[in-house]
């Protein structure tokens with residue numbers, strides 16, 4: 342047994358998202374989001390589930406804070422639902438929406454926990470989607486206005502912020518593949534959406550800085566460690582292009598004001614809708630890079646000439662490779678992926694401050710006759726990935742915190758309630774929460790700031 346100590350002041354936390362836990366979708370003046378509309382559209386979500394109630398955290402957030410206290414955590418990543426603040430995505434703030442997040446963040450601070458909100462974790466006001474959504478350039482300006490409203494109201498006591506959660510995922514799933522809200526399958530709209538999101542990121546970043554100079558600002562990027570399917574030079578090149586597309590399409594515009602060279606035939610300027618001055622507008626020299634990572638991706642070269650928009654690269658098979666064990670969601674457990682991506686970003690971007698903003702696993706273990714959830718596979722998952730974080734730190738990565746996805750079993754998007762990622766079990770009939778064995782174990786790691794391997 343070895344004991345791995347983490348740096349002094351390292352943050353230990355959990356991450357959640359508004360639509361996945363809050364419920365109360367029509368309360369206190371909240372407007373409709375694209376996820377309200379999508380989940381109420383027949384055939385979109387497994388079993389016709391919706392987030393109408395989810396974990397009822399809008400009312401039960403004191404229980405959520407109590408769970409975090411019980412575990413001894415000191416950072417809570419949650420997200421702000423844009424339609425609670427601006428029901429139609431524009432105009433003055435809905436005071437009741439702001440009040441909810443003020444209560445939540447003040448109670449967190451009183452419990453010794455850093456409030457660590459994300460401004461956008463996918464619940465776009467439906468009115469803005471009706472006006473064109475993320476492919477529509479005006480949405481960037483709307484988003485910057487919303488971001489400013491929120492930090493002007495809460496930035497007196499909430500000092501650390503994330504702008505977006507997983508821009509690659511919400512543009513790919515929402516506009517290209519269509520299995521997430523708003524459910525569009527339109528490659529042209531998808532490409533434009535990625536550019537508008539990059540513009541929105543830059544504009545929101547500047548709006549936050551201008552509103553308050555003392556904030557720490559980042560974004561949570563979805564990441565994966567890309568590995569070639571074979572030793573061939575073609576697969577190696579394809580793997581690099583896939584890395585640029587998944588890991589850098591939003592990171593590089595923010596930190597360097599340019600797009601990564603992901604397309605073999607060059608940047609599709611016109612398809613992206615790029616105008617003069619846009620590269621400067623995308624720049625957002627964030628204070629930290631948030632890394633969300635679950636597994637690796639095996640990549641091979643795509644056959645044939647896929648046209649000007651093609652990446653010439655294809656990820657193989659299910660999520661991850663085929664050597665490691667799989668979670669109940671089918672994702673490969675591959676801890677080295679987290680070490681690799683933390684070190685790659687460290688090397689390529691001059692050692693930025695990093696936070697692991699999401700990492701976790703879905704296992705369906707249920708309470709036994711004593712009411713105990715003995716989710717030992719989840720403990721082994723976290724042990725492996727936390728060891729990988731520790732190795733990255735030893736090798737030079739400046740990682741300041743780790744957030745387990747997630748505090749509570751919750752609404753897992755198109756899967757509804759079928760995937761349980763929580764450190765706490767939720768009975769979706771009563772919304773009662775029970776800390777799982779993994780939650781107890783994670784709490785001990787956090788309190789000791791050290792991991793036994």
Ligand code: IFM
Nearest residue numbers: 358507633699746753762
């Ligand atoms: O539940 C999601 C979360 O909203 C974004 N990152 C991945 C998680 C698991 O799929």
